[in-house]
Amino acid sequence: MRTLYELTDGAIARLYAELGMPDYRPRYSPVVRALVASGPMTIRELASAIGVTHSAASQTVSQMRRAGFVTLETGSDARQRIVHLTGRAREALPLIEAEWEATARAAAELDAELPMPLGEVMLAAVRALERRPFRDRILAAGLREHI
Amino acid sequence: MRTLYELTDGAIARLYAELGMPDYRPRYSPVVRALVASGPMTIRELASAIGVTHSAASQTVSQMRRAGFVTLETGSDARQRIVHLTGRAREALPLIEAEWEATARAAAELDAELPMPLGEVMLAAVRALERRPFRDRILAAGLREHI
DNA sequence: GGAGAATGCATAAGCGCTAATATATCTCTG
């Protein structure tokens, strides 16, 4: 799994570096896309839009701010940080979009070479484990006697 | 992928904690099994036996030493650290083996519920990416115009 | 209007790994 991750996400990161954006990370793209699609958002909204915890969103946004892709502004509720795209992010948008789409096509091409689409099998596995947790399966598979 | 990892490896770690070995981690098992199968080994031999970098082996062994599962002894070549299992590891061996086998059976059971075995598809993906790196696929899929 | 609960975010630590670097020690050559 780690190998696969390195082979895919790593390739994207290296591509961005080659394209003159060494401080842009693949994980920024869901954030950028969400902000383009729905406008400025709080961290929490962003987190639920891209499907990670608030903590993860906070960390990603923090890195993006340091790299100059977003700014944080406090709204009427002083607890909230509203995330805005910067000019730099807007300039990079065509490239980011192009990469996103090219990656989607590359992934589809890869899937076509496999006996079955990767994402489909992984999703099925997650579903199966939600139905019956791995813990239960291991215990049922013979570990119980050793307790 | 991360979800899947947490659902499987996390379950194993939690099981060990329940079974009274909170300081035993799933990643130790390949090390223990290699040492049982082939006797004391250097870090480097261990690394290649379990298929990780020397760095990873070094870190795992270091944690295992702290937890009292192995000892390190210097051989005739003073650069080498020869890894030995301790009595504590040998006592835990039946449980470790039982968990290993139960997990293998649980994984097989899970695979049977999927449209195709997970490991098979992931391996096929790695092979496909070795044939043609993701980088090349992305570039061919339309990113090249943006360079 | 003030206390306690709820909410929003940031931060720290940890997962297991890799790459890069540092530090020993050994071996080989001249």
Place this chain on the structure above:
DNA sequence: CAGAGATATATTAGCGCTTATGCATTCTCC
């Protein structure tokens, strides 16, 4: 037998994420 280069290991930083905290602010209800 010194010094270069090879080899074995350890250490550090980083990947992206989660959980567990901590802190500030706002809401709720009396």
